[in-house]
Structures are given as C-alpha cells and as structure tokens.
Amino acid sequence: AQSVTQPDIHITVSEGASLELRCNYSYGATPYLFWYVQSPGQGLQLLLKYFSGDTLVQGIKGFEAEFKRSQSSFNLRKPSVHWSDAAEYFCAAGTSGTYKYIFGTGTRLKVLA
Amino acid sequence: SQTIHQWPATLVQPVGSPLSLECTVEGTSNPNLYWYRQAAGRGLQLLFYSVGIGQISSEVPQNLSASRPQDRQFILSSKKLLLSDSGFYLCAWSVEFSKETQYFGPGTRLLVL
Numbered sequence: 463a464q465s466v467t468q469p470d471i472h473i474t475v476s477e478g479a480s481l482e483l484r485c486n487y488s489y490g491a492t493p494y495l496f497w498y499v500q501s502p503g504q505g506l507q508l509l510l511k512y513f514s515g516d517t518l519v520q521g522i523k524g525f526e527a528e529f530k531r532s533q534s535s536f537n538l539r540k541p542s543v544h545w546s547d548a549a550e551y552f553c554a555a556g557t558s559g560t561y562k563y564i565f566g567t568g569t570r571l572k573v574l575a
Numbered sequence: 576s577q578t579i580h581q582w583p584a585t586l587v588q589p590v591g592s593p594l595s596l597e598c599t600v601e602g603t604s605n606p607n608l609y610w611y612r613q614a615a616g617r618g619l620q621l622l623f624y625s626v627g628i629g630q631i632s633s634e635v636p637q638n639l640s641a642s643r644p645q646d647r648q649f650i651l652s653s654k655k656l657l658l659s660d661s662g663f664y665l666c667a668w669s670v671e672f673s674k675e676t677q678y679f680g681p682g683t684r685l686l687v688l
Contacts, residue, residue: 494675505581505665505679506619552618556675561607561626562634563677565618 464489466555468566475543476574483538483569485553493555495536496563497527500550509551512536523547548573577602579680581666587686594639594653596683598666601647606668608649609677610641613663625649661687 465488475481487493494513498506510521517529527538536553553566578601588594600606610622621634623641631641638657642650649666663684667677 496676498679503682503684505681506667508676508678511676554619561609561624561632561669561675562621563619563675567618 464493464555464564466553466564466566468551468553468569470569471567472570472572474572474574477545478542481538481540481543481547481571483551483553483571485536485538485566486534487536487553487555488534489555489557491557492531493557495527495529496554496556497521497525497536497538498552498554499523500552500568502549506552509538543571543573545573545575547571577668577678579666579668579678581664581680581683583683584681585684585686587688588656589688590658591655594651594656594660594685596651596664596666596685598649598651598680599647600668603647603668603670605646606670607675608643609667609669610639610649610651611665611667613665613682615662619665622651656687658687661685 467486496511497509499509500506509525510519512519512529519527525540529536550568550570552568554563556563580599608625611619613619625631625643639653663682665682666680669675669677
C-alpha cells in the first residue's frame with residue numbers, strides 16, 4: 463500500500479541551528495513529492511515540490527529538500543532556523559493520474575531562543 | 576492571483592445539529608476541489624474531491640456529504656453531527672490533472688459538543 467512516513471513527531475532545535483525533517487515514501491513508482499508548513503490554526507502553505515529532474519529542490523523561506531530514490535526519501539532541510547519557523551510540517555506524495563495525495567502525520571518543530 | 580476562502584473560521588455545534596461549511600476559490604476556472612479533515616495529532620484525511628460542477632467523489636464512508644453547486648464553490652454538509660466530526664476542515668484546490676499542486680484554504684475548526 464502507498465504510504466508516507468514522517469518518523470519524527472516532534473523536533474526541537476535552537477535558533478540558528480540547522481534542521482532536517484525526514485520523510486519516507488512507499489509507492490509503486492516515483493511519486494510527486496511535496497512539503498507543506500502549517501502554523502497553528504492556519505491552513506497549509508506549500509514550501510516546495512518535486513516532480514522530476516534535479517533532485518535538490520529549492521523552496522520558499524530558505525528551505526530545500528533532496529529526493530533520494532535509493533532511500534525512498536525526501537528530507538527537508540534548512541541551514542539556519544529562525545524562531546518564525548516553529549510550525550508543523552507535512553510531507554505529501556501523489557502520482558500522475560490520481561487526485562489523491564497521501565500525507566504524512568506531520569512533524570512539529572519547536573525553536574528555542 | 577488565485578485565492579481560496581473558507582467560512583466560518585470556527586464553529587461550535589451541538590451533537591445532532593446540521594452542518595454547512597463553505598469553500599470558494601477566486602481567480603481560476605474549473606478548479607479541482609478537495610475537502611480534508613485534520614484530527615488532532617494526525618495527518619490529513621481526504622474526504623471528498625470534485626473535478627467539476629455536480630461531480631463529487633467520496634473517499635471514506637462517513638456522516639458527511641459534499642456538493643459543488645457552482646464552478647468555484649464547494650460545500651461540506653451533514654444532516655446530524657456526531658462528536659467524532661470534530662476537527663479542522665481544510666479545503667484545497669488544484670489546476671492541472673497530471674501535475675497536481677494543491678493549495679489550501681485557511682481552514683474551519685469545528686467543535687461538536
């Protein structure tokens with residue numbers, strides 16, 4: 463069955479430290495991959511997406527993600543975290559020909575001053 | 576540019592009462608529309624999607640229904656709410672079928688008492 467796994471429910475980092483949020487997928491073929499961010503009580507904002515081509519994808523707010531086919535992963539990274547990055551982050555996957563995304567359960571990021 | 580609206584932002588309803596949540600999209604035509612539910616501490620669950628007026632696909636059997644009376648309007652309804660219907664409801668839209676990027680509205684928080 464298709465699935466998206468975010469193994470870390472909570473992550474705490476200090477402001478200015480680097481960040482990596484993990485996402486693993488299980489699909490029959492390479493899916494389209496997305497990272498969204500959700501601030502408390504808000505909708506989801508698209509950070510970046512991968513369809514094909516360059517496996518390192520740049521997004522908004524200084525985020526990037528790397529697609530690794532051999533590891534079935536699409537991890538999100540930021541070199542220096544800001545306090546405003548505290549939020550919940552969702553990885554999602556979809557495939558051509560379907561309207562359905564599968565979302566991970568999310569990783570809640572806490573940033574220490 | 577495209578925008579997506581949801582209302583109300585927050586709703587408190589008694590068990591057994593009806594429900595109507597509305598979602599509208601501006602700045603695009605013939606969007607694909609989606610309703611998701613997000614329960615506390617869990618990921619997003621796709622409830623319904625629509626590819627056109629009057630065309631609704633249900634992903635999970637439940638106490639809810641959806642309708643699309645106009646091209647850019649998507650309504651989530653229930654005749655009798657259950658306690659388990661509490662959650663955060665998100666509407667989303669997308670344009671292309673083959674490379675879907677879904678854009679989310681601000682959400683409606685529903686509390687059933």
